[in-house]
Amino acid sequence: MKNNQITRRDFLKLAGATSAGLVLTACGVKAVDLSEPSATPWPSPSPSSTATITPLPEPSVTNTPIPIPSEGFLLRDEYADDHQAGSLEWTVATDGQSLRRVVDPDGLMLTTGGVLRVSGSGVTADYRPGLSYAPFPRAGIGAGLVLLARVKPNAGRGPDYVGWYMNPAPTGSDMGNEYSGRFVETGLYASDGLGKSLKLGTYEYGITYNIAVILHPAGGGEFWIRGGTWTDWTQLHSSSTAYSNKPYFWPTISFYTQSTQADVDWVMVCPYVDNNFESYLVSRANPRPAARVIVLGDSKSIPGATQIYPCSLNTAELQFPVHFIANPGATTESRYASLTADIAAVPVEFIPDYILYNLGTNDAGILPARETYMTQAGAILDGMHAAFPAARIGMMQVSNSNYLANCATMSAMNATLVSTRAAWASVGPDESSALTGSVDGIHPNQSGYIITGELWRAWMESKD
Secondary structure, eight states, X not given: OBTTBOOHHHHHHHTTOBTTBOOOBSOOOOOOOOOOOOOOOOOOOOTXXXXXXXXXXXXXXXXXXXXXXXXXXXXXXXXXXOBOTTOOTTOBOTTSSOBOEEEOTXXXXXXXXXXXXXXXXXXXXXXXXXXXXXXXXXXXXXXXXXXEEEEEOBTTBOOSEEEEESSSSOOSSOOOEEEEEEEETTEEEEEETTSOEEEEEOOOTTOOEEEXXXXXXXXXXXXXXXXXXXXXXXXXXXXXXXXXXXXXXXXXXXXXXXXXXXXXXXXXXXXXOOSOTHHHHSOOOOOOOBOOEEEEESGGGSXXXXXXXXXXXXXXXXXXXXXXXXXXXXXXXXXXXXXHHHHHTSOTTOOOSEEEEOOOTTTTTTOOOHHHHHHHHHHHHHHHHHHOTTOEEEEEEOOOTTOHHHHHHHHHHHHHHHHTTTTTEEEEEEGGGGGTTOSSSSSOXXXXXXXXXXXXXXXXXXXX
């Protein structure tokens, strides 16, 4: 605590987060005081039933703040910040934590007036503009996750997919869909990872719909809707089938390239409790402290279907909002050269608590001269500290099985670097245990990336 102001780290400690259990969620936002709903309590139908439930008050077609559920949300975005088409990548969601990841090569997706939409017909045939958020694992999500959204299909069609994906963002014919709802010209569909789309009914243009897409940990899910002819919340589809063996799922919204004005007002993700959606949508805030992470590295730190080691720790209770500064082949020299641009690319609102320095694998093959390495790596540390003074920085003890002696030399240099910066930097975990089973002795396999994440989690807990 400094100058009578509580820092996020102080808040974590006051909240009971110790080295034995660091609280890391994506929910560190101010409480929103909302009036209590007038709706009567809802029954709890069986997950496999098609029973209807007492309706929520009719939503306004204009954007209004989305209430935070008392259980605690994991993602919340109301698109209140206007961004021109093509400028949404890595912007920060309304919750102040979650980062948006966009696939939009023609620059069609934008936010305006509190809605997410695409600006016109696309020119690239084999893709759909898509926006994803940080992934969740199949394991560790308790009873499941529920993605709630409010959408308004307009002339042309609605959002093409709203639901759970197996890839960071949809592109091309491999949409990577695990379980989603679709608003297409011919009707409303439930869509699964086997490429099947089951027609559930028809919808109306210009009508606002609330939807809930539930993902169960063993696979499959449920699709619920309210709006238009569905005057009560109604379960339209349920499945127990696991469509893939993928370990992670991204909450995603995608648009068909000919969808010119379909609006998405908001989206949120919560731990699944039951089908009493009123408890998710209408309640008072109960925000939890959050810790944000910057990952600084090379090909081993690029977000993807397996290479997402900080995100691999995400559960229904814990979230790691992460910004990645990484590219294949990156070395200490190249990161040093791009340092100013790398720092400038971090969203202004994204103030990290931890910076995970995971460079060195590509240096191992060339082993820079000591003076050069110490100067460039030291400048990276000092530059990141100057930009983010509250963040703790850890330098991974990298491993490259082809150059183990050089890795040991760099680890010794790293130890010297952090020893003169001990107030905010320290030696990070030893990566070697994550390379068991590696095909090339450099990149971890899927299990190895999870080990990398666990190693970093232990380091972060020890520094809190």
